[in-house]
Amino acid sequence: xxxxxxxxxxxxxxxxxxxxxxxxxxxxxxxxxxxxxxxxxxxxxxxxxxxxxxxxxxxxxxxxxxxxxxxxxxxxxxxxxxxxxxxxxxxxxxxxxxxxxxxxxxxxxxxxxxxxxxxxxxxxxxxxxxxxxxxxxxxxxxxxxxxxxxxxxxxxxxxxxxxxxxxxxxxxxxxxxxxxxxxxxxxxxxxxxxxxxxxxxxxxxxxxxxxxxxxxxxxxxxxxxxxxxxxxxxxxxxxxxxxxxxxxxxxxxxxxxxxxxxxxxxxxxxxxxxxxxxxxxxxxxxxxxxxxxxxxxxxxxxxxxxxxxxxxxxxxxxxxxxxxxxxxxxxxxxxxxxxxxxxxxxxxxxxxxxxxxxxxxxxxxxxxxxxxxxxxxxxxxxxxxxxxxxxxxxxxxxxxxxxxxxxxxxxxxxxxxxxxxxxxxxxxxxxxxxxxxxxxxxxxxxxxxxxxxxxxxxxxxxxxxxxxxxxxxxxxxxxxxxxxxxxxxxxxxxxxxxxxxxxxxxxxxxxxxxxxxxxxxxxxxxxxxxxxxxxxxxxxxxxxxxxxxxxxxxxxxxxxxxxxxxxxxxxxxxxxxxxxxxxxxxxxxxxxxxxxxxxxxxxxxxxxxxxxxxxxxxxxxxxxxxxxxxxxxxxxxxxxxxxxxxxxxxxxxxxxxxxx
Amino acid sequence: xxxxxxxxxxxxxxxxxxxxxxxxxxxxxxxxxxxxxxxxxxxxxxxxxxxxxxxxxxxxxxxxxxxxxxxxxxxxxxxxxxxxxxxxxxxxxxxxxxxxxxxxxxxxxxxxxxxxxxxxxxxxxxxxxxxxxxxxxxxxxxxxxxxxxxxxxxxxxxxxxxxxxxxxxxxxxxxxxxxxxxxxxxxxxxxxxxxxxxxxxxxxxxxxxxxxxxxxxxxxxxxxxxxxxxxxxxxxxxxxxxxxxxxxxxxxxxxxxxxxxxxxxxxxxxxxxxxxxxxxxxxxxxxxxxxxxxxxxxx
Numbered sequence: 008x009x010x011x012x013x014x015x016x017x018x019x020x021x022x023x024x025x026x027x028x029x030x031x032x033x034x035x036x037x038x039x040x041x042x043x044x045x046x047x048x049x050x051x052x053x054x055x056x057x058x059x060x061x062x063x064x065x066x067x068x069x070x071x072x073x074x075x076x077x078x079x080x081x082x083x084x085x086x087x088x089x090x091x092x093x094x095x096x097x098x099x100x101x102x103x104x105x106x107x108x109x110x111x112x113x114x115x116x117x118x119x120x121x122x123x124x125x126x127x128x129x130x131x132x133x134x135x136x137x138x139x140x141x142x143x144x145x146x147x148x149x150x151x152x153x154x155x156x157x158x159x160x161x162x163x164x165x166x167x168x169x170x171x172x173x174x175x176x177x178x179x180x181x182x183x184x185x186x187x188x189x190x191x192x193x194x195x196x197x198x199x200x201x202x203x204x205x206x207x208x209x210x211x212x213x214x215x216x217x218x219x220x221x222x223x224x225x226x227x228x229x230x231x232x233x234x235x236x237x238x239x240x241x242x243x244x245x246x247x248x249x250x251x252x253x254x255x256x257x258x259x260x261x262x263x264x265x266x267x268x269x270x271x272x273x274x275x276x277x278x279x280x281x282x283x284x285x286x287x288x289x290x291x292x293x294x295x296x297x298x299x300x301x302x303x304x305x306x307x308x309x310x311x312x313x314x315x316x317x318x319x320x321x322x323x324x325x326x327x328x329x330x331x332x333x334x335x336x337x338x339x340x341x342x343x344x345x346x347x348x349x350x351x352x353x354x355x356x357x358x359x360x361x362x363x364x365x366x367x368x369x370x371x372x373x374x375x376x377x378x379x380x381x382x383x384x385x386x387x388x389x390x391x392x393x394x395x396x397x398x399x400x401x402x403x404x405x406x407x408x409x410x411x412x413x414x415x416x417x418x419x420x421x422x423x424x425x426x427x428x429x430x431x432x433x434x435x436x437x438x439x440x441x442x443x444x445x446x447x448x449x450x451x452x453x454x455x456x457x458x459x460x461x462x463x464x465x466x467x468x469x470x471x472x473x474x475x476x477x478x479x480x481x482x483x484x485x486x487x488x489x490x491x492x493x494x495x496x497x498x499x500x501x502x503x504x505x506x507x508x509x510x511x512x513x514x515x516x517x518x519x520x521x522x523x524x525x526x527x528x529x530x531x532x533x534x535x536x537x538x539x540x541x542x543x544x545x546x547x548x549x550x551x552x553x554x555x556x557x558x559x560x561x562x563x564x565x566x567x568x569x570x571x572x573x574x575x576x577x578x579x580x581x582x583x584x585x586x587x588x589x590x591x592x593x594x595x596x597x598x599x600x601x602x603x604x605x606x607x608x609x610x611x612x613x614x615x616x617x618x619x620x621x622x623x624x625x626x627x628x629x630x631x632x633x634x635x636x637x638x639x640x641x642x643x644x645x646x647x648x649x650x651x652x653x654x655x656x657x658x659x660x661x662x663x664x665x666x667x
Numbered sequence: 668x669x670x671x672x673x674x675x676x677x678x679x680x681x682x683x684x685x686x687x688x689x690x691x692x693x694x695x696x697x698x699x700x701x702x703x704x705x706x707x708x709x710x711x712x713x714x715x716x717x718x719x720x721x722x723x724x725x726x727x728x729x730x731x732x733x734x735x736x737x738x739x740x741x742x743x744x745x746x747x748x749x750x751x752x753x754x755x756x757x758x759x760x761x762x763x764x765x766x767x768x769x770x771x772x773x774x775x776x777x778x779x780x781x782x783x784x785x786x787x788x789x790x791x792x793x794x795x796x797x798x799x800x801x802x803x804x805x806x807x808x809x810x811x812x813x814x815x816x817x818x819x820x821x822x823x824x825x826x827x828x829x830x831x832x833x834x835x836x837x838x839x840x841x842x843x844x845x846x847x848x849x850x851x852x853x854x855x856x857x858x859x860x861x862x863x864x865x866x867x868x869x870x871x872x873x874x875x876x877x878x879x880x881x882x883x884x885x886x887x888x889x890x891x892x893x894x895x896x897x898x899x900x901x902x903x904x905x906x907x908x909x910x911x912x913x914x915x916x917x918x919x920x921x922x923x924x925x926x927x928x929x930x931x932x933x934x935x936x937x938x939x940x941x942x943x944x945x946x947x948x949x950x951x952x953x954x955x956x957x958x959x960x961x962x963x964x965x966x
Contacts, residue, residue, distance in 0.1 A: 514959055593872040595759040600956040609760075621736050624760065638957065644903040645871035646878070659883055 010042035011131055012068035014059055015123075016050035016075035018105055023048075025109035027120040031074065034124045038131045042066055051081050059085070060092035069094065070137060072130045074102035074123065095139035097582065097652055102130035125665055132664035136657040140582035145631035147233040149573050152177065152331040154225055154512070157185020158204060158555060159547025159562040160337035161211045166566030167335075168216035172573050175329065176211065177239055178221045182286035183208055185339055186548075189269060191369040191377075193555055194419045195450035201285060201372075208287045222292055226326060228334075228516045229605055231632050232542030233578050235331045243322040245293035246279070250317035253281075253289045257309035257318060265297045271364045273382060274374040279309045279318075284372055293318075333542045333569040336526060337562060338512060340548040343398030343405060343502035351394065351499060352470045357383035358477060359470060359497045361397075362413070365420055369427075379427055381496055384475065388495030391424045392479045393417045393435045394467050398502030400438060406502050406523060411552040413500035414441045418451045420498060421460035433460040434492055436467050436481055444556075463490060470497060503552040517603075518543050525551045536565040544568050583652040584633035585640060587626045592647035594624035598639035606632035607639060671719040671772065674813045675744065678770055679714040682742050688768050689739035692730050694723040701783035705730060719744075721778040724795070726911045728752035729867040731762045740766050746774035748797075748911035750806035751945030752867035755907055758948050761870045771809030776801060780916065797912030797925065807946060834930045853893040855920040858886070862914035862924055868904040868944075875899065897927065905931040906954035909945040938962050 013035040017023035028046040035044040043066040047055045050073060062068055071094065073085045078101040086096035104123040112119040151167050153160045156178030164174045176183065188208075190200040211217050220239060227238040261279045266272035269282040276282075278298040279291045299306035300320060310318040345353045345361060353359045358381045360368075371377035381388055395413050398405030414437070421433035440462070442448040454460045467481040479492040505524035506512075513520045518538035519527040526545050529537035536544050546562035547553060553561070572578070585598075589612060598607050610627040613620055626639075626648065637650045649655060679691040695706035695716040703722040707730075708714055728749045734741050745753060753769065756762045776798035783792050798804075806812070837845060860876065863869045875884055876896060885892040901924075910932065914924040935942055939953035939961070 591871070591873050591878070593759075593761065593870060595761065595870070597759070597952070597955050600951065603957045616736055619736070642955065644875070645873060646875050646880070647872075655880075655883055663882070 009040050009070060009135055010066065010068050011040045011070050011072060011134055012062050012066060013041055013044040013072045013074065013127060013131065014050055015046035016055065016073065017046065017048045018075060019049065022105050022109040025113045025116055025119045026104055026123045027116060030120055031123045031127060035127050035131065038128055040135045041131055043068060050075050051084050056088040059088055063089065063092040063094060070098040070134045072100050072102060072127060072134050074104045074127045074130065076105040077103050097140040098134065098137050100130040100134035100137065102126040129661040129664045132660040133657050136660045137652065140651055142579040142582050143630055144577040145233055145580050146577045147573060147575055148330045148332040150331050151333045151335065151569050151573065152237055153335045153337060155337035155339055156183030156221065157337060157339045157547060158187040159558040161207050162559045162562035163335045163337060163546050163566045164217050165207065165211050165214065166563050167569050168214045170570045171216065172570065173216050175218045175220055177223050177225060179224050180282060181222045181292040182282050183219060183221060187555060188283060189363060189366055191366045192419060194415045195446040205285045212287045219288065221288060225512065225515060231604060231634065233332050234631065235334055235542065236328055237331055238326055238328045241325040241327060243324050245295065245319060245322050246291055247317045247319050248288060248290055250315045251290040252315055254314065256312050256314065258291055260308050260312045262306065262308065263297055263299050265294060270374050271367050273364065273367060333544065333572045334516065335544045335546050335565045335569060336516065336549055337546040338506055338509065338549040340503045341506050343504050345397050345499050345501045347404050348397060350469050351467065353499060356470065356472055356477060358495065359499065361499050361501045362416055362420065365498045369423055379424065387428055389428065389430065390432045390492060390494045392492055392494040392497045393421060393433065393500065394497065395435065395437045395500045397499040406504065408523065408552065409441065410503045412503065412554045415447055415554065417500050418454040422454045422458045425458040425460060435460055435462045437462060437464055503548060506549065509549065516543055525549065536561055536568055542572060580630055581635060583635040584630055585628045585648050585650050587628055588647045589625045591645050592625040593645060597642045598626050598648055601638045601642045603636060603638060604632045604634050669719060671813060672717065675717045675719055676714045678811060678813065679708060679717055680711045682768065683711045687740065688742035689737065690734065691742040692727045693717040693744045694719065694725065700788055701780050719772065722780060724777055724780065724913065724916055726752050726867050726913050728756060729865065731767060732756065732870050735762055740768055742768040742770060744770045744772055745806045745809060746772055747801065747803040747805050747807065748909060750808050751803060751909040752911060754808060754945040754948045755867060755909055756870060759870055769809045771806030771812040773814045774804045776804065795912065797910065802943065831929065831933050833926055834933050837926060837930065850890060852922050853897045854890055855922060856893045857920060858888045858893065858896065859919065861917040861919065863900060865913040865917040866904060867909065867911065868907040901927040901931060904928060906935055906952050907944050908932060
């Protein structure tokens with residue numbers, strides 16, 4: 008005789024405000040199989056768990072229903088609880104009476120209570136059919152992959168490598184460094200970005216446990232936590248990295264000039280180039296789209312002048328497949344397309360630029376050698392206007408979210424304008440000034456009080472050219488009057504947005520992303536670097552707008568998660584997987600292509616038919632790869648496949664409990 | 668004896684005498700003049716039983732599943748629809764191509780058995796509905812081919828475009844009307860499973876309806892269980908039905924089974940792009956692979 012224990016959680020008032028928990032517990036006593044039923048304020052807390060364990064012992068319970076929050080939240084908690092109470096972890100069923108009931112029906116307690124009762128009834132019917140399941144183990148490949156070689160990727164790689172694990176860093180661009188390499192100074196300390204980044208770049212390049220795979224992209228990801236099989240496309244660099252000494256002769260002699268992406272197209276690079284002087288690897292790559300040799304077959308100067316014969320026009324993309332135990336995704340961000348704001352004249356007026364352009368103007372190795380000059384005529388601007396929230400916090404034209412970093416970098420820019428240009432004026436149009444963070448508000452206060460930047464609360468409605476000036480029209484909403492500023496330069500603090508190909512990568516690796524294509528963490532508070540896909544972790548701005556300290560902190564956090572995983576020899580697998588009834592399986596193989604995890608193949612078995620030994624094929628589920636999604640079970644017509652813990656019979660029991 | 672019957676007998680004799688195959692599956696005359704059931708010939712002297720006439724309806728590829736563990740090869744005559752069934756069974760890994768010799772027969776379209784029974788031997792008989800709509804009268808795959816190019820062109824000329832007006836009529840009904848319609852149809856079902864047994868898409872080792880699954884699949888012959896059977900059968904052949912119409916022909920209760928099958932063919936065409944089962948054996952099955960871009964209009 009099965010003895011089910013039912014435990015109804017109030018979740019403080021989260022559930023009890025909308026559901027009569029005592030009544031649900033009382034109702035449950037009459038359900039078939041229920042031997043004990045009670046309610047408690049916080050079932051997940053220590054006393055609640057003790058309550059369950061005590062009841063298992065005293066009431067001789069052999070299976071448990073907890074009616075509380077989503078199993079996403081606390082199923083592992085209660086599984087551990089009943090396991091330490093002496094039951095198999097899979098003899099637990101959760102009824103979600105919070106997300107599925109109290110939160111969605113806050114205003115009708117009577118009917119919400121009826122619904123909660125029904126949900127518990129279904130869970131009881133299901134748990135009566137549950138079977139004890141046993142976890143098996145799979146070996147873990149002790150090698151990590153970091154996708155993205157910006158500051159987050161570099162930090163994650165270094166932290167993982169320092170614990171003795173091998174890390175491969177795949178970077179799409181010819182050099183690691185990412186966005187931080189483009190930035191001139193960092194807030195709130197104003198130390199030089201390159202001075203703190205480039206040593207880390209060198210560290211990661213020289214680290215014996217780190218392999219840098221630059222100018223490469225992820226092509227395909229298969230497998231699962233502990234054993235991901237990742238195919239990497241090494242794009243043809245046209246330069247043999249081993250032979251090249253990085254002398255730069257080829258770059259000097261290359262006749263083709265192309266606007267430099269790194270310098271925000273305010274400077275030219277060559278068709279054979281390194282993105283910036285401190286690039287790592289500091290060896291050039293040929294931009295085949297612009298190279299004269301690849302376009303017309305004529306030229307080849309770089310090859311002729313190369314002293315080590317490193318230039319190789321015949322190189323082709325190379326596909327390599329490597330196995331990894333864990334993946335850190337640190338692919339960074341793009342900038343909002345500010346041309347959406349036609350009234351600011353970006354693209355029309357040369358002296359309306361973005362914050363990242365301004366960073367390059369400030370930089371000693373940038374197009375102006377660190378002098379703030381107007382892109383149009385090279386004159387030093389006296390009046391610089393900064394406009395914040397260009398694309399951020401604007402649901403109509405841009406993104407609803409706050410890009411978080413702009414308040415601080417605009418304060419930094421305003422400070423530097425005042426510091427570098429004598430008698431200059433820095434005007435900042437803002438909606439709010441948001442400066443949480445250590446030393447941040449002090450920095451902002453210095454910008455206004457010490458450096459005398461003029462902050463104007465209000466939006467800019469129009470910018471137009473008048474002579475060599477830009478006339479900025481706006482409104483000072485604090486004083487309630489229009490403002491007109493004769494500016495020499497306008498800097499737009501454009502929003503941080505997800506990479507254009509962010510969704511594609513997420514689909515390839517197999518984790519989720521939000522409506523803005525930022526990657527979704529497993530839990531916004533308690534699992535901020537994990538994804539819902541085991542073994543895949545997030546670092547940096549690919550998860551949402553972040554500044555450098557936050558990206559670094561998150562990268563180190565992701566690294567700890569990776570090391571935790573790689574520190575084990577093997578890991579337990581979830582036993583909720585598909586099982587094959589070989590006697591029924593006809594070997595049609597329909598389940599093989601429908602499996603999103605390539606967990607099923609066909610194996611040959613032998614059996615006796617009419618006195619003869621016959622070989623035939625049947626489906627074979629790889630327990631390490633199967634994620635228990637159940638796609639195969641619906642593809643199987645003869646029901647030879649059944650998903651453990653969610654068998655046809657168990658689901659039917661739930662339906663019957665509700666409908667009969 | 669028709670020219671084609673002669674050719675069939677000749678080639679069957681040759682194949683058996685040379686020992687190329689141990690069994691030849693064809694058609695022979697049955698109990699009534701309007702029936703030509705399958706014939707399993709394993710001796711050269713029996714080949715005169717073979718016949719090709721207007722009633723060779725049975726889809727012979729289906730029988731290859733029963734013979735898959737036999738030693739040696741099996742030769743089988745295939746019309747257009749039989750050859751599509753063969754391709755489907757190959758895709759479902761139910762038969763070994765190496766163990767089968769296919770003898771293709773261009774099919775001019777067969778006559779309606781029920782009408783033949785009703786109107787008598789010397790009347791003008793209409794073609795079977797499935798043959799009027801047939802898109803593939805010529806075998807798509809074969810090792811031998813009986814008939815010449817001219818015959819091929821003649822057959823092709825009779826080909827008519829797929830017609831879904833009958834499906835559209837059902838779709839136009841209100842849900843209640845449609846429910847009543849199908850209840851009327853399947854209330855007649857006697858659960859003889861003739862539709863399943865004759866269907867080349869039904870190749871499970873043990874059909875779910877033969878399994879003991881208490882509470883899940885009922886064997887009772889009542890309205891609810893019959894409907895469950897009807898829908899399950901239709902979904903199980905979805906994406907794999909080659910529209911040979913054998914289920915409907917075999918049904919002793921005149922249930923319009925093809926109407927359900929055609930509805931699914933139409934839906935699949937609309938949801939996943941035009942697809943004819945059993946034509947291209949390399950391509951992916953519309954309901955048989957994982958694609959992130961599949962339509963999800965129910966979400």
